[in-house]
Amino acid sequence: FYPAKGDYYHCELVSADPTVVVRTEEGATVATHLVGAYNFENIAAALCIGKFFGVAASDAHQAIAAYVPSNMRSQVVVKGTNTVILDAYNANPSSMEAALRNLALMKAENKLAIIGDMYELEEETAAEHERVGRLLTELRLPAWVCGAHMQHAAKVNPAVMYFPDKLKLVAHAQANPVGHTTVLIKASRGMGLETILEYL
Incomplete structure (x- = not known):
């Protein structure tokens, strides 16, 4: 069709x-x-x-x-000098890969993926988060990864910055302000990762 x-x-x-x-x-x-x-x-x-x-x-x-997307579904938010792709409504392996590949293709000089756990993967949890870590290596994307499951991504990609919870992520964002950067924020809904937007 x-x-x-x-x-x-x-x-x-x-x-x-x-x-x-x-x-x-x-x-x-x-x-x-x-x-x-x-x-x-x-x-x-x-x-x-x-x-x-x-x-x-x-x-x-x-x-x-x-049509303007809302509810944290691929929203573009300008925050200071940053362009933020707020996609924190949901995440699964295929949508995470698509979002990361899209970020990698953008022409922005500075890019940052801030990503959190993908839930409800059951026995595939560790393998799928490791796959995200390897994908970040392949795409050469700087990343801040957050959540208990994302430790698997950090295990296979020591270049990422790993935060076990949002409090530590927020503390890092406050101490290391990001500017002139295209930022992707993506995680499963239960992570509530959109709250990091306030600190960018």
């Missing part, structure tokens, strides 16, 4: 740094408020559904341009 040429609806990803820009099949370039190339498929799906139900292209374009 979408988004490749020859499909019912065709559109292309122009950029995602930090927010997604698409070129529609009508030739319009539409800037959205959604972060990450991983959201391109969602935008393409919305445009495809709009076409199917006879929504005017201009109205569909306006709708995706006007």
Whole structure:
């Protein structure tokens, strides 16, 4: 159905740094408020559904341009000189990988991943957090990792800064202010990692 040429609806990803820009099949370039190339498929799906139900292209374009994510789901927040991608509503292995890869692709000179535990992984907990640690090594991303499970990421990647709890993370953030940096904040909901935003 979408988004490749020859499909019912065709559109292309122009950029995602930090927010997604698409070129529609009508030739319009539409800037959205959604972060990450991983959201391109969602935008393409919305445009495809709009076409199917006879929504005017201009109205569909306006709708995706006007949508502003909230509730800590890929929100872009400007905090001082920092651009923060606040994605602390939830985290699982696939969404964590997508968010980290997206951060790595951004052109920002300074980047920092502040990430916390992924919950409800049962017997896969240690292995999946180790995988995050190895991914951070592969992507060469500076990271502050927080939570009991993230010790597994720190074990395989000694370059990350590990904090067993948010109090220690906050203390570090206060003592080491971040500036002119694109920051990703991501963790499972139970971590409440969005509270670190106040200290950036």
